[in-house]
Amino acid sequence: MKENLNELAAFMAVAREQSFTRAAxxxxxxxxxxxxxxxxxxxxxxxxxxxxxxxSVTPTETGERLMALVGPALEQLDAGLAQIAALRDKPAGTIxxxxxxxxxxxxxxxxxKGFLHQYPDIRIELTTDYGRVDIVAERYDAGVRRGxxxxxxxxxxxxxxxxxxxxxxxxxxxxxxxxxxxxxELANHHQCIxxxxxxxxxxxxxxxxxxxxxxxxxxxxxxxxxxxxxVLDAALAGYGLAYVPQSMAEPHLQAxxxxxxxxxxxxxxxxxxxxxxxxxxASPAFSLLLEALRHRG
Numbered sequence: 670m671k672e673n674l675n676e677l678a679a680f681m682a683v684a685r686e687q688s689f690t691r692a693a694x695x696x697x698x699x700x701x702x703x704x705x706x707x708x709x710x711x712x713x714x715x716x717x718x719x720x721x722x723x724x725s726v727t728p729t730e731t732g733e734r735l736m737a738l739v740g741p742a743l744e745q746l747d748a749g750l751a752q753i754a755a756l757r758d759k760p761a762g763t764i765x766x767x768x769x770x771x772x773x774x775x776x777x778x779x780x781x782k783g784f785l786h787q788y789p790d791i792r793i794e795l796t797t798d799y800g801r802v803d804i805v806a807e808r809y810d811a812g813v814r815r816g817x818x819x820x821x822x823x824x825x826x827x828x829x830x831x832x833x834x835x836x837x838x839x840x841x842x843x844x845x846x847x848x849x850x851x852x853x854e855l856a857n858h859h860q861c862i863x864x865x866x867x868x869x870x871x872x873x874x875x876x877x878x879x880x881x882x883x884x885x886x887x888x889x890x891x892x893x894x895x896x897x898x899x900v901l902d903a904a905l906a907g908y909g910l911a912y913v914p915q916s917m918a919e920p921h922l923q924a925x926x927x928x929x930x931x932x933x934x935x936x937x938x939x940x941x942x943x944x945x946x947x948x949x950x951a952s953p954a955f956s957l958l959l960e961a962l963r964h965r966g
Contacts, residue, residue, distance in 0.1 A: 676710035761790035768813035816939030860909030861888025877934040
């Protein structure tokens, strides 16, 4: 029985990762060992489960059927073992969370710092991602996204207040280019430092509220980043205007390194939520983290 489970777990890892090397890393074993384990499974079943080339490894039709049959059962076993392990005196285990860069820096990390000191046997893995991640398929325990971007079949709790966006620029840039009076001026008269979302390919929208309606502006400029931290740094250096959350800009506004423009047109986005499936509710470690992150403002 143990050999069967090991073989199935090895096959599932290779099929999902489409790589013996990455699968071996996930299972903390060697590439040769996992290759032999999958080969043993194929020989025992008398069926080819994986198509191997020099560049890729993909499941055959039979392999895909096996994934659909045993995948959910193996996930239930993993969840059950995790719950049993969590019954120890000290809450322990690894919690994997996907979130965008700003959520990690401004929402999660400030709360997690103290939490980890209090529960040293709990490990938290944070992965930066801007897309609408299927946490079940990607094997995350939870995800963090703004309200309105979460699938309806997920449990979601608020972990931050609403997020006010603002346009800011360095004083010497504004002396040179002037202060825009309306958002429409950004497109033709100003340098806009854009954020390209890594998982979407497009620019993050500069949204404003004008006469009770949302207005989106597409500005151009000399710089595009895939990190909002770099966008803010470029604005501080005077390369143009940046569209960032208020909490990121506030320390620099107070110090005089940045100035806000278009203050009457600010867009306010819904706050962040932590979303997860019901299978984690029985985990003491996850329950503790949930309470630490919950927004009470």
